[in-house]
Amino acid sequence: MTADDSFGRLDDDDFPAYTMGRAAAMLGTTQSFLRAIGEARLITPLRSTGGHRRYSRYQLRIAARARELVDHGTPIEAACRIVILEDQLQEAQRINARHQRAATATARSRAAA
DSSP states (O other): OOHHHHHTTTTOTTSOOEEHHHHHHHHTSOHHHHHHHHHTTSOOOEEOTTSOEEEOHHHHHHHHHHHHHHHTTOOHHHHHHHHHHHHHHHHHHHHHHHHHHHHHHHHHHHHHO
């Protein structure tokens, strides 16, 4: 992938654009915290060709939420589980809303016919 190819992906929330050091600095945390949430399987950073961890904006948002919980006294394993459940809930709500919009559109089409 060339620099020109990468530039177009900067708006992609899943593009692994951040090194571990940069990610830790952005979150105001340590690299060991990022390793710990990786070990807890909250996030799985991608690896560069040199084997270095790379994080996406989506992963940084997840890590930030975990850090917030840990900062309030939640054990890291529990914080990771909470964040996973919150993420699953949000996805289920998005899917539900999409189904409701489709059902409403279908009902309106039938009523108009």
